[in-house]
Ligand SMILES: *[C@@H]1O[C@H](CO)[C@@H](O)[C@H](O)[C@H]1NC(C)=O
Ligand SMILES: *[C@@H]1O[C@H](CO)[C@@H](O)[C@H](O)[C@H]1NC(C)=O
C-alpha cells in the first residue's frame with residue numbers, strides 16, 4: 001500500500017516541477033546571498049555567544065559515551081596522594097575492608113610499609129634512602145608527625161610527600177595508639193602492603209633490604225614483644241573494670257615498636273570492643289601504648305604472634321628509658337653487639353638473626369652509622 005502511495009506522490013510532483021517556469025536568475029542570486037549571510041551570521045553568533053553553552057550541554061548530555069569503563073585497576077590502585085579529608089572514623093571504616101576471595105585475580109607484589117611515628121624531622125633519612133635504594137615497588141612509606149610540622153624533602157627523596165593527616169600525640173596516652181592506628185589505616189588503603197613496620201625517627205635498619213624483606217614476608221608470625229609481667233609494671237597496671245573483655249591472665253605488656261602482617265593490622269584498625277575499655281581504665285600510671293595492642297591481639301589473634309620484637313634496644317643501663325647512642329658510641333664493637341650473639345625462634349626454628357632494626361640513636365650518630373652501612377650490607 002505505502003509503496004503504491006509513494007509512487008503516486010512522485011508521479012504527482014514531477015509534472016508540477018516540469019510545468020513550472022525557469023527560475024529568474026536575479027532572484028536565485030538574491031536567495032544564495034541571503035543564505036550565505038544567514039549561515040555566516042549564525043556561525044559567528046555561535047562562536048561569540050553560544051559555543052561554550054553548546055559544548056557544555058553536549059558534554060552533559062553525552063557524558064556516558066566518553067566515560068571509561070571501570071576496570072579492576074580502579075579498585076586496586078592505591079590513592080595517589082596520602083593527604084585526605086577523612087576523619088579517623090571514616091578512615092578506619094574504609095581501611096577495614098577485606099576481600100573475601102583469598103586469591104588475588106592479578107599479580108600482587110607484596111610491599112613492606114614503613115610507618116614513621118615522629119615528632120618532626122627524620123635525622124636518619126640519608127641512611128634509610130641508602131637502605132631503600134633500588135627496591136622501588138617493594139615498599140611504601142608513611143609519616144605521622146606533629147600536625148604543625150611540614151617536612152621539606154625534595155621530590156627525588158623517598159620521603160617526598162609521605163606525611164599522612166596527623167594529630168597531636170602524648171606519650172603514654174591513648175592519642176599515641178590513635179596515631180599508630182592512623183598509620184596502619186592509611187597503609188591499609190594500599191592493597192599491596194602486606195607487612196607493617198612501626199619505626200621512630202631514632203630507628204635504623206640493621207640488614208639490607210632484601211634480607212629484611214624476605215625475613216618479614218616469609219614469617220608465619222607478627223612481631224609484637226607481648227609478655228606476661230607479674231610485677232607492678234605489668235599485671236599491677238591491670239584494672240578489674242576491664243573484665244569481662246579483658247581478664248588478668250590475658251593482660252600483656254610490650255614495647256610499642258611492632259611489626260604486623262595485614263591480617264593483624266586489620267584487627268588493630270577494626271577494634272571497637274577493647275578500645276573503650278583501655279581508653280577508660282588504662283591511664284597513667286598505666287601506659288596504654290604498652291598494653292593495648294599486645295593484650296587485645298593476644299586475645300584476638302594470639303596464635304599469629306611471635307611474642308618477640310625485631311627492634312633491638314639497650315636496657316642494660318637501667319632506668320625508665322632505654323639508652324640513646326650518639327656519635328662516640330658507634331664503634332665496630334658496638335655494631336657487633338647489635339648484630340651478633342642473639343638467639344631466638346623464627347617460624348619455630350632457632351636463628352641468630354633476631355633483630356632487623358635498632359634504636360635509639362641521637363642525630364649525631366648519622367655520620368659514623370653511614371660509615372658502618374657496609375657492615376649492615378647496604
Ligand atoms: C644483602 O646482604 C646479604 C648478606 O650480607 C648478601 O648476601 C646479599 O647479596 C645482599 N643483597 C644485596 C641486594 O645487596
Ligand atoms: C580468665 O580466663 C581464664 C582462661 O579463659 C580462666 O581460666 C580464668 O578463670 C579467668 N579468670 C577470671 C578472673 O575471670
Ligand SMILES: *[C@@H]1O[C@H](CO)[C@@H](O)[C@H](O)[C@H]1NC(C)=O
Pocket residue numbers: 221298302303304305306307
Ligand atoms: C604467643 O603467645 C600466645 C598466647 O599468649 C600463644 O598462643 C602463641 O602460640 C605464642 N606464639 C608463639 C610463636 O609461641
